[in-house]
Amino acid sequence: MKQLKLLVSFVMAFFFMVVPMSGTTNAATKNMYVHFINVGQGDSIYIKAPNGEDILIDGGNKDGSDVVAYLKKQKVKDIEFMIATHPDADHIGGLDEVLKAFPVKNVYAPKVSHTSQAYKDFLTAVKNKKLTIKTAKADVTLPIKGVTAKFVGPVKSYSKSELNDWSAVLKITYGKKSFLFTGDAEAKAEADMVKAKKDLRADVLKVGHHGAKTSTSTTFLKAVKPTYAVISVGKNNSYGHPTSEVLNRLKSYKVNIFRTDKQGTIIATTNGTTLSFNVKPLK
DSSP states (O other): OHHHHHHHHHHHHHHHHHHHHHHHHHHHTOOEEEEEOOOSSSOOEEEEOTTSOEEEEOOOSSOTHHHHHHHHHTTOOOEEEEEOOSSOHHHHTTHHHHHHHSOEEEEEEOSOOOOSHHHHHHHHHHHHTTOOEEEOOTTOEEOOTTSEEEEEEOOSOOOTTOGGGGOOEEEEEETTEEEEEOTTOOHHHHHHHHHTTOOOOOSEEEOGGGGOTTSSOHHHHHHHOOSEEEEOOOTTOTTOOSOHHHHHHHHHTTOEEEEHHHHOSEEEEEOSSOEEESSOOOO
């Protein structure tokens, strides 16, 4: 009888030791998904955070139906955080459509205005949802469960003619893996972030301004030290993006490159420890 009691005690003790541990393991292996949506010559990034929150950075060009359709396909019901990196039409053009299609809880944008129709449509859609735009600037954090999400730019104000440098630059870290989303930030804004000693180190870099030669400077690349770079760009665009200068810069730092014009939508998956993509990097 004594032996039986001892055995039962041992089994119970073992059970209570194992159950919390397995629960912790399951919690730690939730995935975060980052979708670099193929919207042609523009930007739109959808992030499914490990605890279920939905984040959208930019909405592609004026007709946002492609982004709305993509989000519906991903079974998105609402958006906790919408970020308009800057007023250019190829970034915010489709956000008014997204605002009409989904409940949105928070909208962030840098404190710079524009007279374009795309920007006016965005503001009207935000107003119709009775939302207030929160300022996206360095050191502002987003309260997303399970990850650290913090703006590292813009670190200062620029002139209205330098819209790209106003770009909201967001860094998201999940466990040991991190992503840097740069909008269209150019060399001046990049240098200012480096000078301000912002934590720019990231495993995945969303290349600034679709691979234009005025972004992704050597100084910036040295600070970010990415393993992977994603270029959101349209096929045969009239700007010559991505430029050979940027591609060569990335290659010189042995960065693995993905491109939406050649590979379609790029999806990164991470559990905070490992990182994988739906396609292989380009050769």
